[in-house]
Amino acid sequence: MLANYGLIGLFFIIVVLFSLVMVVTPIVLRYLKIVPNNPNPIKNSIFECGMETTGKTWVQFNFHYYFYALVFLAIDVLVVFLYPWATQLRELGLFSFFVVLILVFIVLVGYIYAWKKKVLEWK
Amino acid sequence: MATPDLLIRTLPMQAVPPDWPGGYWWHWLFFTVVLIAFVLTMVMAVIYVERRGLGRMQSRLGPNRTGPFGLLQPVADAVKVLLKENIVPDKADKLVHWLAPVIAFAPVLMIFAVVPFQNGALLADLNIGILYVVAISSVATVGVFMAGWGSSNKYSLLGAMRNVAAVVSYEMPLVLAVVGVVLVAGSLSMNQIVLAQDLPFILFQPLGFLIFFAAGCAEINRSPFDLMEADQELVAGFHTEYSGMKFAMFYLVEYAEAIAIAAIITTLFLGGWRGPLLPPWLWFIVKIFVVFFIMVWTRSTFPRVRIDQLMAFAWKFLFPLALINLFITAIQVLIWPDALPWILIIVNFAIMGILILLWSKLFKLGWGRLEV
Numbered sequence: 001m002l003a004n005y006g007l008i009g010l011f012f013i014i015v016v017l018f019s020l021v022m023v024v025t026p027i028v029l030r031y032l033k034i035v036p037n038n039p040n041p042i043k044n045s046i047f048e049c050g051m052e053t054t055g056k057t058w059v060q061f062n063f064h065y066y067f068y069a070l071v072f073l074a075i076d077v078l079v080v081f082l083y084p085w086a087t088q089l090r091e092l093g094l095f096s097f098f099v100v101l102i103l104v105f106i107v108l109v110g111y112i113y114a115w116k117k118k119v120l121e122w123k
Numbered sequence: 124m125a126t127p128d129l130l131i132r133t134l135p136m137q138a139v140p141p142d143w144p145g146g147y148w149w150h151w152l153f154f155t156v157v158l159i160a161f162v163l164t165m166v167m168a169v170i171y172v173e174r175r176g177l178g179r180m181q182s183r184l185g186p187n188r189t190g191p192f193g194l195l196q197p198v199a200d201a202v203k204v205l206l207k208e209n210i211v212p213d214k215a216d217k218l219v220h221w222l223a224p225v226i227a228f229a230p231v232l233m234i235f236a237v238v239p240f241q242n243g244a245l246l247a248d249l250n251i252g253i254l255y256v257v258a259i260s261s262v263a264t265v266g267v268f269m270a271g272w273g274s275s276n277k278y279s280l281l282g283a284m285r286n287v288a289a290v291v292s293y294e295m296p297l298v299l300a301v302v303g304v305v306l307v308a309g310s311l312s313m314n315q316i317v318l319a320q321d322l323p324f325i326l327f328q329p330l331g332f333l334i335f336f337a338a339g340c341a342e343i344n345r346s347p348f349d350l351m352e353a354d355q356e357l358v359a360g361f362h363t364e365y366s367g368m369k370f371a372m373f374y375l376v377e378y379a380e381a382i383a384i385a386a387i388i389t390t391l392f393l394g395g396w397r398g399p400l401l402p403p404w405l406w407f408i409v410k411i412f413v414v415f416f417i418m419v420w421t422r423s424t425f426p427r428v429r430i431d432q433l434m435a436f437a438w439k440f441l442f443p444l445a446l447i448n449l450f451i452t453a454i455q456v457l458i459w460p461d462a463l464p465w466i467l468i469i470v471n472f473a474i475m476g477i478l479i480l481l482w483s484k485l486f487k488l489g490w491g492r493l494e495v
Contacts, residue, residue: 004247007151011236011246012229014155019228019372023221026209026368035367036208044213046276047363053277065288068434072291075442079298082449083254086305094457104446111442120438121431 067119071111078107154246158235165411166378167197172412173378173419180423204374207367212275215364219273224365224372227266230259231376234383239314241396241403252313253305256387257298260342263376264290267361270373274364282360285350285430289341292434293348296441297338303331303445303452304391317395325392326468330448330475332392334441336417339388341437343380345418347425350433385414440486444478 029035046053085092085100114120171194178185187193211220234256236246249255264287271283305311307327308319325332341348352360362373389395389410396403398410428436451474455467 003147004249007147007154007247008233008236008249010151011155011158012233015159015229015232016225018159018232019225022228022368022372023225026205029206030209035206038208039210041213043210046212046214046274047278047358048276058272058275058280061284065284068288068291072295075295076298079295079302082299082302083305083311086302087309087311089306089453089456090309090460097453097457100453101450108446115439120435
């Protein structure tokens, strides 16, 4: 099994190298004078609809994303627990089904609470 | 370094011709080359299908000048984009801006490492295959967010934020729909899942298929869920400031992701490489094209959703349905493991219809009152 992860790791190295080559190729071509390079202040300014950008771009983001991330985290952890159960369901039998039902119910209470508190509404 | 002999002996080779195509290193070399070539050619083919198909659906021709039937158009585009000037904004975070395409592109290629093209013909038959796919496919979002953040453009940042929100929301229905398939197949390995499908799982999991398809389309930003690059609102979303080869890489990522989702849908629900007459790998590619064509069809049929509709659809419609589907599947697997398949199929389609109708009645935005 470990050998399989070795294959994946080696493949990953090749893939990263491949994508780096794709990014670097135009730079090499630029030094060979094939790709043009004539920067000027207007061209290098940030795109905006005909105006110059005012203020900073890197501002604090909407707090609302945070709620989604929290609910997501809780449910995603639950789903990770569901995977091993799902593969072995036939061997584990009906008892495991009720155990998982209780586990899901606990998280579901939080989900319904979030729904009632209108966390899931996008404003 | 481990000796190659040891590696060869421990490697579970389930290939149809045994030990195909040779030892550990040959296997790796062969599949690395094949996978990268496969993804690049498929992206070109798929771009052609999308542009021509979309053109036909909108009563126009689409690109038809370059080569016979415009077949060389993707090649021409690739060459053109390679020779374009590379513009980086002065205010941009240069390092993040340059690294973003790499980080977005690498995970998408990594997905194909566990997708079987034939019985045992895959780079690595991980026993946690589908979990690996779920884990690795989310990493591309980091690249997208880096692109939006690094280009220091407000539209880009907004697009990237929306992308993260959408991916986070649609991750759960996607993953829960996968659990349904795992329940029926009893294995996480992609190869085993295909081997378990004497009948395609779309018949046993019709609701799971629909959820996976919708969530998958949202995950890879395809219209009608392409809020993050909505041209009318955000110019081009996260890749507004990209040009030349780096823009091409984002374009590549978009279509490679579409192919990846189509390949996973094929593997999980449509029986993978299985089929009569044609060779298995050809069946696999044909099914990918069919799924992709349905994606193009969806794109040309539905209008783009609003952002609150997008989020509500994931959290209030897809997620509860996916959970219900999961438990119904579990009960079926436990109580009628040996029931006649056709009865189960009819029951499942009936459940799907009833659930979707009922939940549509229940589904309201902002409890029926929309606060703007």
